[in-house]
Amino acid sequence: MKVLVATKNQGKIEGARRALSRYFENIEIEGIPVESNVSEEPVNEEIYIGAKNRVRNLKEYCMKNNIKADLYLSSESGIYNSLGRWMVTNLAVIEDNNDFESYGTSASFPVPERLVQDIINTDLSQVMNSIFYEDNERHNKGGAIQNLTHDQISRIDLTETAYIMALTQYINGDVWR
Numbered sequence: 001m002k003v004l005v006a007t008k009n010q011g012k013i014e015g016a017r018r019a020l021s022r023y024f025e026n027i028e029i030e031g032i033p034v035e036s037n038v039s040e041e042p043v044n045e046e047i048y049i050g051a052k053n054r055v056r057n058l059k060e061y062c063m064k065n066n067i068k069a070d071l072y073l074s075s076e077s078g079i080y081n082s083l084g085r086w087m088v089t090n091l092a093v094i095e096d097n098n099d100f101e102s103y104g105t106s107a108s109f110p111v112p113e114r115l116v117q118d119i120i121n122t123d124l125s126q127v128m129n130s131i132f133y134e135d136n137e138r139h140n141k142g143g144a145i146q147n148l149t150h151d152q153i154s155r156i157d158l159t160e161t162a163y164i165m166a167l168t169q170y171i172n173g174d175v176w177r
Contacts, residue, residue, distance in 0.1 A: 001027050004062065006054035006074035008033045011143070015159025016073050016092075022164065023171050032067075034058050041123040042078030048103065051076035051093040059095070071096055075159050079111060079119050086111040088124060088144065090155075092162035094170065100177075104165025106158035109148060 001024050005016050013031045020027050034057035036042070036050035054074035062069065075092040087108035095101045111119060118127050128144040143155030169176050 001071070002069040003027055003029045003071045003073060004058055004067070004069040005029060005031045006034045006058040006072070007031050011154075011156045012075050012159050015075070015156045016163050018156070018160040019163035019167060020071075023167060032058060032061060034061055036076060038076075041120055042076055043120055044078075044080045047076050047078035047080060047089065047091045048093075050078070051091050051103070052101075055093050055095045055101075069097075073163065075162055077124070077158075079116065079124070080108075082108070086113065086116045088119075090158045090162040092159070092166040094163070094166045096170075100169075102166045102169035104162050104168065106162040106165070107153075109145060 001020075003016070003020060005013050007013065008031045010031075013029060017027065017029050020029070034054050037053045037057075038046040038050035042050045051074045054076065055072050058072050058074065061067070062072075072095045073092065075090055077088065077090045079086055079088050081087075087110055089108035090106040091103060092105075093101060093103045115127055124144050128147060132147050142151070143158070145158055146154045
């Protein structure tokens with residue numbers, strides 16, 4: 001199975017590989033970076049729109065370059081307001097050659113109200129770096145969640161979970177479509 005992921009980010013590719021390998025054999029996975037066409041820090045619906053745009057842009061790139069695949073994947077993280085509280089989540093989109101789309105999200109984590117505007121104005125990474133690191137350089141490749149969970153959950157884990165949730169419609173076929 002040939003799978004393309006709309007990124008060169010190795011963590012996102014690894015999350016996708018882990019999720020897919022739970023259900024499929026002989027997976028060939030490749031990352032191709034494309035634009036999300038949304039804010040640097042997606043807010044609310046922009047999270048889904050950004051992931052969907054990446055899949056659309058990936059498919060367009062493949063058509064122009066005569067690249068074939070079985071599945072096209074993308075993930076986008078962002079901040080959203082749910083039940084009056086701000087949360088950060090990953091959202092994954094999977095689309096096949098018949099334009100069947102499925103999406104899923106990872107577990108989300110809460111954001112203190114005092115940090116919401118800073119995250120929206122810059123991005124989560126910058127805010128986390130200013131909180132956890134004196135020199136404000138990115139040190140943690142596991143993402144904000146790795147800091148917040150004291151190394152119990154990484155960005156790869158969240159990406160994997162989002163892809164597993166998106167795969168529910170594929171692995172259950174017509175029963176869940």
